[in-house]
Every structure is written in C-alpha cells, then in structure tokens.
Amino acid sequence: xxxxxxxxxxxxxxxxxxxxxxxxxxxxxxxxxxxxxxxxxxxxxxxxxxxxxxxxxxxxxxxxxxxxxxxxxxxxxxxxxxxxxxxxxxxxxxxxxxxxxx
Amino acid sequence: xxxxxxxxxxxxxxxxxxxxxxxxxxxxxxxxxxxxxxxxxxxxxxxxxxxxxxxxxxxxxxxxxxxxxxxxxxxxxxxxxxxxxxxxxxxxxxxxxxxxxxxxxxxxxxxxxxxxxxxxxxxxxxxxxxxxxxxxxxxxxxxxxxxxxxxxxxxxxxxxxxxxxxxxxxxxxxxxxxxxxxxxxxxxxxxxxxxxxxxxxxxxxxxxxxxxxxxxxxxxxxxxxxxxxxxxxxxxxxxxxxxxxxxxxxxxxxxxxxxxxxxxxxxxxxxxxxxxxxxxxxxxxxxxxxxxxxxxxxxxxxxxxxxxxxxxxxxxxxxxxxxxxxxxxxxxxxxxxxxxxxxxxxxxxxxxxxxxxxxxxxxxxxxxxxxxxxxxxxxxxxxxxxxxxxxxxxxxxxxxxxxxxxxxxxxxxxxxxxxxxxxxxxxxxxxxxxxxxxxxxxxxxxxxxxxxxxxxxxxxxxxxxxxxxxxxxxxxxxxxxxx
Amino acid sequence: xxxxxxxxxxxxxxxxxxxxxxxxxxxxxxxxxxxxxxxxxxxxxxxxxxxxxxxxxxxxxxxxxxxxxxxxxxxxxxxxxxxxxxxxxxxxxxxxxxxxxxxxxxxxxxxxxxxxxxxxxxxxxxxxxxxxxxxxxxxxxxxxxxxxxxxxxxxxxxxxxxxxxxxxxxxxxxxxxxxxxxxxxxxxxxxxxxxxxxxxxxxxxxxxxxxxxxxxxxxxxxxxxxxxxxxxxxxxxxxxxxxxxxxxxxxxxxxxxxxxxxxxxxxxxxxxxxxxxxxxxxxxxxxxxxxxxxxxxxxxxxxxxxxxxxxxxxxxxxxxxxxxxxxxxxxxxxxxxxxxxxxxxxxxxxxxxxxxxxxxxxxxxxxxxxxxxxxxxxxxx
Numbered sequence: 010x011x012x013x014x015x016x017x018x019x020x021x022x023x024x025x026x027x028x029x030x031x032x033x034x035x036x037x038x039x040x041x042x043x044x045x046x047x048x049x050x051x052x053x054x055x056x057x058x059x060x061x062x063x064x065x066x067x068x069x070x071x072x073x074x075x076x077x078x079x080x081x082x083x084x085x086x087x088x089x090x091x092x093x094x095x096x097x098x099x100x101x102x103x104x105x106x107x108x109x110x111x
Numbered sequence: 112x113x114x115x116x117x118x119x120x121x122x123x124x125x126x127x128x129x130x131x132x133x134x135x136x137x138x139x140x141x142x143x144x145x146x147x148x149x150x151x152x153x154x155x156x157x158x159x160x161x162x163x164x165x166x167x168x169x170x171x172x173x174x175x176x177x178x179x180x181x182x183x184x185x186x187x188x189x190x191x192x193x194x195x196x197x198x199x200x201x202x203x204x205x206x207x208x209x210x211x212x213x214x215x216x217x218x219x220x221x222x223x224x225x226x227x228x229x230x231x232x233x234x235x236x237x238x239x240x241x242x243x244x245x246x247x248x249x250x251x252x253x254x255x256x257x258x259x260x261x262x263x264x265x266x267x268x269x270x271x272x273x274x275x276x277x278x279x280x281x282x283x284x285x286x287x288x289x290x291x292x293x294x295x296x297x298x299x300x301x302x303x304x305x306x307x308x309x310x311x312x313x314x315x316x317x318x319x320x321x322x323x324x325x326x327x328x329x330x331x332x333x334x335x336x337x338x339x340x341x342x343x344x345x346x347x348x349x350x351x352x353x354x355x356x357x358x359x360x361x362x363x364x365x366x367x368x369x370x371x372x373x374x375x376x377x378x379x380x381x382x383x384x385x386x387x388x389x390x391x392x393x394x395x396x397x398x399x400x401x402x403x404x405x406x407x408x409x410x411x412x413x414x415x416x417x418x419x420x421x422x423x424x425x426x427x428x429x430x431x432x433x434x435x436x437x438x439x440x441x442x443x444x445x446x447x448x449x450x451x452x453x454x455x456x457x458x459x460x461x462x463x464x465x466x467x468x469x470x471x472x473x474x475x476x477x478x479x480x481x482x483x484x485x486x487x488x489x490x491x492x493x494x495x496x497x498x499x500x501x502x503x504x505x506x507x508x509x510x511x512x513x514x515x516x517x518x519x520x521x522x523x524x525x526x527x528x529x530x531x532x533x534x535x536x537x538x539x540x541x542x543x544x545x546x547x548x549x550x551x552x553x554x555x556x557x558x559x560x561x562x563x564x565x566x567x568x569x570x571x572x573x574x575x576x577x578x579x580x581x582x583x584x585x586x587x588x589x590x591x592x593x594x
Numbered sequence: 595x596x597x598x599x600x601x602x603x604x605x606x607x608x609x610x611x612x613x614x615x616x617x618x619x620x621x622x623x624x625x626x627x628x629x630x631x632x633x634x635x636x637x638x639x640x641x642x643x644x645x646x647x648x649x650x651x652x653x654x655x656x657x658x659x660x661x662x663x664x665x666x667x668x669x670x671x672x673x674x675x676x677x678x679x680x681x682x683x684x685x686x687x688x689x690x691x692x693x694x695x696x697x698x699x700x701x702x703x704x705x706x707x708x709x710x711x712x713x714x715x716x717x718x719x720x721x722x723x724x725x726x727x728x729x730x731x732x733x734x735x736x737x738x739x740x741x742x743x744x745x746x747x748x749x750x751x752x753x754x755x756x757x758x759x760x761x762x763x764x765x766x767x768x769x770x771x772x773x774x775x776x777x778x779x780x781x782x783x784x785x786x787x788x789x790x791x792x793x794x795x796x797x798x799x800x801x802x803x804x805x806x807x808x809x810x811x812x813x814x815x816x817x818x819x820x821x822x823x824x825x826x827x828x829x830x831x832x833x834x835x836x837x838x839x840x841x842x843x844x845x846x847x848x849x850x851x852x853x854x855x856x857x858x859x860x861x862x863x864x865x866x867x868x869x870x871x872x873x874x875x876x877x878x879x880x881x882x883x884x885x886x887x888x889x890x891x892x893x894x895x896x897x898x899x900x901x902x903x904x905x906x907x908x909x910x911x912x913x914x915x916x917x918x919x920x921x922x923x924x925x926x927x928x929x930x931x932x933x934x935x936x937x938x939x940x941x942x943x944x945x946x947x948x949x950x951x952x953x954x955x956x957x958x959x960x961x962x963x964x965x966x967x968x969x970x971x972x973x974x975x
Contacts, residue, residue, distance in 0.1 A: 010273065010274045010275060010376065010377075011265055011269075011271040011272060011273055011274060012271065012272060012273075012274040013171075013269075013270050013271055014172065014177070014266070014270050014271070014272055014296040014297060014298075015297060016173055016174050017171040017172055017173065017270030018171040018172075018173050018270070019171070020171055035171070035269065037166075037169055037171065037268070037269070038268070038269045039157065039268070039269075042265055042268065042269040042271060043269075045265060045271060046269065046271055050254035050255050050358050051254040051357065051358065055504075055506060057505060057506040058506055060252065060506070061254055061357050061358075062252060062254060062503075063254035063255065063257075063358075064257065064261065065256070065257050065258060065261060065503075066242070066243065066257070066258050066260065066261050067257070067258075067260070067261035067262075067264040067265060068156075068162055068242070068260065068261070068264055069155055069156070069572075070242045070387070070538065070541045070542070071503065071538055071541065071542050072504065072536070072537040072538040073503065075537070081225075083537070083573070083575075087264075088155055088156060088157070088202070090157045090202070
C-alpha cells in the first residue's frame with residue numbers, strides 16, 4: 010500500500026477499474042503505481058503454484074506486475090501509462106483446460 | 112528533438128540506435144546528433160531519464176529537497192536532448208538487435224504501441240543501464256516486499272511512498288539514499304537493517320585514500336552520516352527473512368547471534384546494482400566476471416565498443432560507475448560511433464574525447480572502495496536455506512538447484528534450465544541468473560567466472576505472437592517437405 | 595608420434611543424442627568406449643531441438659530405425675534411469691483443405707501396403723476431439739498415436755550419464771582435430787592428446803563432414819539452423835503435437851503450459867563460432883501460420899527464439915552405417931533436423947553392427963556410399 014506524499018502535485022485524476030472495482034489514479038502514473046496507490050498489493054497469481062505476487066522492481070525487469078489490461082494479458086503494469094477508463098484485471102495463474110473459452 | 116509515438120513514425124534506417132534514455136543514452140544520443148548522425152533513442156518507459164533521473168521532466172514531487180540535488184541534475188540532460196536533432200521514442204521496446212557484418216548494418220526489432228517492426232541502424236549503443244542485484248531471502252516473493260529502487264521509482268515518478276511501517280534491508284549507497292529520501296518525504300521507517308559484512312572493511316581499506324579524494328565522498332558520506340544519525344539503523348545483520356501469508360507482515364532479522372521479528376507493511380531490499388546484460392548477452396557480446404563488482408560485465412574497448420562490430424555499450428550496462436560517469440561514457444561512445452561512420456576524423460574524435468576522459472576518470476575515482484565495502488555477504492548471494500525461491504518466475508528453489516548441480520553433475524546454468532526451468536520464465540533470468548551461477552559455483556567448487564552465465568535469446572523482452580505474425584514475411588511461400 | 599592419451603574398443607566422435615546413445619549401447623554390450631565432445635553433451639542440435647518423438651510423416655527408409663527407437667522411448671526410464679520428460683499424447687498432421695486430406699490418404703494407404711500401420715486417417719470430428727482449438731476449416735488429418743515429445747537436453751544428458759555409469763569414458767570440451775589410420779588402429783587427434791581404437795563412430799552432427807573428409811569420404815553436408823520459439827505458460831488447450839502437410843509447422847504445448855513453435859524455418863548457422871542468427875521474417879511466417887490455425891494463441895507472449903546447428907543431407911536422410919571405404923569406421927550423422935526420435939534406437943542398432951557386424955533392423959538407403967561413389971561404381975558394387 011502506497012500513499013501520495015503531502016506536497017506532491019496531484020495532477021489530473023483518471024478513472025479506471027481493477028477486477029471490476031472502481032479506482033482513481035493520477036495522470037502520469039503507470040498502471041502498477043496506480044494499483045499500489047489504491048492499496049492493491051497482489052496483481053497476479055503465478056502460473057506454477059498460484060501464489061499471489063505484486064510489483065517488485067517497478068522498472069520492467071521482474072515481470073511480477075503482469076496484469077490484464079483491457080482484455081490483453083501479460084502486460085507489464087510498471088511500463089504502461091494509466092489511461093482514462095482502463096479495465097485492469099488480475100493476471101490469473103494456473104488455469105485448467107475446461108476454463109478455456111470456446 | 113522529435114518524438115515518435117507511433118511505430119509508423121519511425122524511419123526505416125538510422126545512423127545510430129541508442130537503447131535506453133538514462134544518463135548514458137541521453138548524452139550519447141545528443142552528442143551523436145550534434146555530430147550529424149541520424150539518431151533514434153528508444154526507451155521502454157513512458158518518459159526519458161532512466162532510473163536515476165526517472166521522470167525528472169514530469170515528476171509530481173515539487174519540493175526539491177525530497178529527491179536531492181543530484182536528481183535534478185538530470186534535467187540538463189533532457190534539455191540538451193530536446194535541443195538536439197535526435198528522435199526520441201518513449202514506450203518503445205527494443206526486443207532484438209542483430210548485427211550483420213556481411214551487410215554492414217544492424218537489424219533492430221522494436222515494438223511500440225502494440226505493434227512490432229524491423230528497422231535498421233548502422234551503429235547501436237546499448238545504454239540499458241543497471242538493475243538491482245537479486246536479493247534472494249526466504250519470503251522475498253511476498254507482495255509488499257519490493258526493491259529499494261522500486262520505492263524510489265514510485266516516489267520519483269508518482270510522488271508515492273509506502274504507507275504504514277517500512278523496513279529497509281541490505282547495503283549500498285542507493286539503500287541509504289532512499290532511506291533519506293523516504294524520511295524527507297514523511298514516510299515511516301521503523302528499521303534500516305544493514306547487511307554490510309563487517310570484514311568488508313578490511314578489503315576496502317586499501318581503496319580508502321582514493322575514496323577520500325573522490326566526488327562520492329562529499330555527496331555520499333555526508334548523506335549517509337545524516338541518514339545514520341536520524342534513522343533507526345541496525346548494523347551487523349547476518350540473516351533475514353520476510354514473513355507473512357499472502358503479503359509481508361514482518362521481517363525476521365538475526366544480528367549478533369540473536370533473532371527478532373520486526374513487524375512491517377513494506378520491506379524494501381537492496382544489495383547493490385549490476386549491469387543489465389540481457390541485450391548485450393543475446394547479441395553475443397563477450398562478457399567477463401568483474402570480481403570487485405561481483406557481476407558479469409560486457410568487454411568494451413576505450414570507445415566502449417563491444418566485441419561485436421557496430422555495437423557499443425555505455426553507462427552502467429558496461430560496468431557500474433554511477434550517473435555522472437554514465438553520461439560521460441555515453442558521450443565517448445557517441446564519438447566512437449561518429450568516427451566509425453566517418454563523421455569525425457580520428458583526430459577530431461580524440462580531441463573531443465580528451466576532456467571527457469579526464470572528467471570520467473575523476474567521476475570514477477573512489478568507486479572501488481564502495482564496490483569492496485558493499486560487496487554482499489555470501490549467504491545473500493547464494494541462499495543457504497533450501498526452500499528459498501531463486502527463480503521467481505518458475506518458482507525454483509535454492510535446494511533444487513544445489514541438488515541438481517551435485518546429484519546430476521550439472522555444471523552450467525544453461526544445462527540447469529533443461530532440468531529445472533530456472534531462467535525460462537518471462538523475466539528471462541534477470542532475477543535468478545546471478546544466484547543460479549553462485550549456487551552452481553558453490554556446489555561444484557568453481558568460481559562464478561568458470562560457471563559462466565545463461566546464453567540469452569531474443570526477443571529480450573516478450574512480444575506477442577500477433578505482433579510477430581504481422582511483421583513482413585521473408586519466406587512465406589516456402590512449403591514444407593512432407594513425405 | 596605422441597603416446598596415446600587413451601585407448602578403447604570404440605571411439606565415438608560427438609556427444610549429441612546419437613553419440614551418447616551409441617556410447618550407452620556399446621557399453622551395455624561390454625565394449626570399452628571413449629566419447630569425445632568438443633563442447634558439452636547436447637550443446638547443439640540434440641539439446642535445443644523441438645523434442646519431437648515422431649514416427650508420423652517419416653521417410654520410408656527411416657521407419658525401421660524409427661520403430662526400433664519408439665519401443666525404447668516407451669520404456670526410456672528403464673534404459674537411462676530418467677524419464678527424459680517423455681510424454682506420449684500422439685502427433686497429429688492437420689490437413690488444411692481437401693487437397694491436403696487426399697494427400698494424407700494416399701500416404702497412409704501406401705504405408706499400409708508396406709506393412710506399416712502407425713499412421714491413421716482421422717476425420718474432422720476426431721481431429722476436433724484431439725485438437726479442440728484447431729481452426730474450424732480443417733477437414734481432418736493423420737494421427738500417430740504413440741508419438742510424443744521429450745526434453746532434448748535432459749534426454750541427451752541422461753544418455754550421457756547412463757553411458758558413463760556403465761563405464762564409458764565421456765570427455766567433454768575435447769575437440770577432434772584429425773582422424774588418421776595408425777596400423778590396425780584409428781588415431782583420433784584432439785587438443786587433449788591422441789586417442790586410439792580399432793573402431794570409430796562419426797557422430798559429429800554439423801561437424802561430421804570434416805571427419806568424413808579426413809577419412810576420404812567427403813559428403814555434401816549442409817549446415818542448417820532450424821529456428822524455434824517458445825511462449826509463456828498458457829492455459830492448457832492441446833495435448834498432441836501438431837504438424838501440417840502444406841505449410842511448415844510443428845506445434846506443441848508442454849504440460850507446464852508453454853507452447854513450442856517450429857517447423858523447420860531456417861536461420862543462419864555460423865558453425866565455427868557456435869553461433870546462429872535468427873531470421874525474423876521467417877519467424878513471422880511461422881507465427882502467422884499459428885495465428886491462422888489457433889486463434890487462442892494470438893496474444894501469447896513469445897519469450898525466446900533460437901536455432902540449433904544441425905546437419906542436413908541433400909536427400910534429407912541420415913548417413914548411417916559402416917564406412918564404404920574403411921574397416922572399423924561407422925557413420926551416424928546428417929539426420930536433417932529429425933534425428934532426435936531416432937537417437938535411442940539408432941544407438942542400439944549401431945552398437946549391434948559394431949559388436950556383431952550385423953543388425954536385423956534394415957538400414958538400406960542410408961549408407962554413405964550414396965554420396966561418395968559415382969553412379970557407375972555404385973552399379974558395379
């Protein structure tokens with residue numbers, strides 16, 4: 010969980026959602042930063058054990074902040090600028106064949 | 112300067128591609144453009160500055176004292192680039208660099224805004240910088256455990272600090288700098304757990320006189336003294352683990368033989384930075400193991416040209432030297448490229464480089480002291496606890512790697528991949544490579560230099576099948592031989 | 595002349611899956627073996643291929659060897675004490691249209707006449723049962739149900755370890771520089787000294803033409819670099835390996851979810867530097883085929899692409915069997931990018947020929963004489 014420092018320039022506010030929950034972010038933030046600022050710590054489950062993971066390096070190296078953005082999976086949240094109306098979802102971990110959409 | 116926001120804004124060919132818009136890349140691009148080269152400066156982040164000058168042109172942090180004077184120096188590099196004729200492509204990922212000596216050009220695979228393209232450059236300067244050294248302790252994969260650099264990026268680019276109780280752990284200048292910045296920003300630091308091995312002083316002391324005459328002394332030591340006086344530092348930490356179920360709730364710390372748990376909401380880890388070698392490795396540049404910095408570095412000549420023709424490597428990606436030296440190395444690499452492309456004579460190049468080289472020598476003075484003093488303890492390079500995850504992507508543990516190395520006689524990281532899949536996830540070994548090498552070296556009684564490193568493959572950043580499928584095809588009509 | 599650094603009944607040059615398998619089977623027959631490998635076992639084609647264990651769509655001349663090999667693959671753990679990651683979910687050749695399907699039928703009928711029944715025609719319904727994600731338009735295909743896939747480097751190293759445990763002397767990092775007659779023996783010169791043996795096996799893969807040339811049996815070997823790419827872990831959606839009849843494709847999802855895409859598109863091999871260069875334009879064609887055939891794959895992240903260094907013969911068939919010129923020389927190379935499945939069986943047959951002079955598994959049409967003898971001399975022979 011992150012919070013803005015007291016004397017930061019708050020900038021323009023953007024609406025987005027995470028797993029269907031409405032959230033607000035600051036224009037200029039990356040998706041990963043916006044999630045942290047909204048108290049989201051885990052944004053994906055690993056495809057191996059299903060363990061929860063959250064942003065770790067914030068600089069495109071670790072791939073822990075992978076999320077689904079507007080239906081496109083495996084996006085690095087720390088590299089994608091937040092946009093108005095973005096639909097962000099948890100990157101699911103282990104999925105079984107029967108869950109595959111036809 | 113012009114900005115390319117669309118893949119179609121890019122030209123088919125540039126004289127020079129610079130990868131990475133940190134200090135080295137900014138300086139290289141501006142210098143090369145001033146020499147008359149057509150330059151593309153590509154960076155996967157939304158704004159230039161790299162990590163050290165992250166978001167220096169766009170940061171919401173208004174009070175200069177929070178980030179410190181060194182940070183704001185980056186603004187001058189942005190201004191210089193803006194006044195040059197270079198093309199800046201933000202949010203642009205370079206996923207392949209393939210020099211072809213026969214054709215005399217370099218094929219570049221780039222992605223921008225969800226679309227991929229192949230373009231060409233006559234010369235390439237990699238200014239991909241550094242990453243933080245992996246810090247594999249039990250529980251480091253828990254949400255709420257991050258790198259110190261990550262917190263610094265959140266502060267610089269978004270004006271965010273961790274809410275609640277923060278513990279910082281590890282060693283090295285960035286850790287102390289961040290502690291000071293977070294404190295200045297009003298964050299709650301409950302402990303700074305210093306893992307600097309006490310006996311490092313013995314190795315480092317010989318390099319101390321040089322350090323006393325170095326630029327690090329003034330800015331670094333003063334900063335650290337201030338941080339140490341004001342913050343809850345605890346020295347001599349010999350063991351660490353992050354605790355919690357589905358997020359971090361505390362840190363188990365051992366010092367002087369006694370252990371305790373410190374409750375926290377965020378744990379920030381750091382034990383130095385190492386060159387990001389994925390791109391230079393995938394290109395096939397020769398690397399060597401730097402014993403002092405304890406990491407792989409690409410081999411470069413005095414113009415920062417790599418072992419592969421048409422590919423130079425500037426900045427911390429060619430060995431850690433800090434922001435100031437990175438920018439200077441970028442300038443020299445640009446002069447080298449301009450000479451190879453015939454825009455400067457050797458004499459012009461050498462004359463222009465001379466004052467930069469002098470400044471570079473000054474900027475690097477004293478570096479060795481820091482390298483030796485903050486060399487991580489062995490147990491934080493090769494985790495002794497078998498259950499500790501080493502490869503975060505594929506969830507491979509230290510015990511599995513040790514066992515495979517000794518029982519199956521696996522002597523190198525590339526063979527290890529075939530057995531355990533370590534290094535085969537999306538981060539492509541960036542977070543496990545150094546640790547896997549360390550563990551194999553330990554099990555086989557070899558040095559990391561003897562063990563070698565992963566052979567990395569393009570794309571160095573993932574591209575989607577759809578992006579690849581939309582590239583022009585060179586051989587689509589060829590039919591399979593089916594019997 | 596230097597004193598030899600080692601001697602044995604058999605020296606095998608090359609530590610790919612073929613060299614290691616022959617070493618293992620020779621050791622099982624009680625022969626002493628030295629294996630010389632210039633890098634490490636499985637460093638090149640044997641370690642970085644697609645891992646396909648395939649009888650489907652093989653050339654007639656290879657089928658007996660392939661059959662012998664398949665029996666060993668299905669009990670691979672018994673042979674090498676490691677399952678080699680082998681799974682058997684079949685391989686399916688997908689016909690993209692009716693013309694493809696007619697070609698499939700002709701092939702399966704021809705095999706049946708020759709007494710081979712491992713390939714089986716399937717209609718659209720069975721195709722969709724086996725490969726639910728395949729594009730609607732595909733009318734059917736062929737399945738070889740005992741086929742599958744394994745993990746190439748792991749398999750090659752398992753053969754190496756097992757051979758070593760049976761007494762084979764495996765020398766990695768030892769490059770052969772010259773091969774020459776030395777009385778009744780063969781002298782194999784390396785950077786680590788000379789090795790002598792009455793029998794040698796040339797299993798040097800993409801470097802085998804140099805050994806053959808030393809022996810006065812030059813062959814038209816082409817050094818190729820077949821490219822592969824692999825995705826991040828995807829939801830499980832396909833079990834069998836899929837290949838196409840028309841366009842080039844080999845497509846396999848591992849149990850861990852990653853998808854391996856290949857099909858024989860070639861990069862550029864620089865064999866003297868152990869290096870390959872990818873051709874993204876060809877990989878684009880490869881990706882487009884997958885895009886057409888498996889819509890579910892369109893957003894899949896490609897994590898790595900690579901190419902191995904492999905030997906291809908002009909007729910796409912291996913050079914396998916005794917030398918046409920010399921007593922005690924055997925060739926086992928040029929598998930033309932489909933030798934991985936043959937490894938276990940070819941090693942067994944080669945060891946049998948070395949030990950007994952004969953094997954019941956026919957290897958007609960694979961001998962080196964097809965390249966080294968003129969048509970006239972072949973007629974006389």
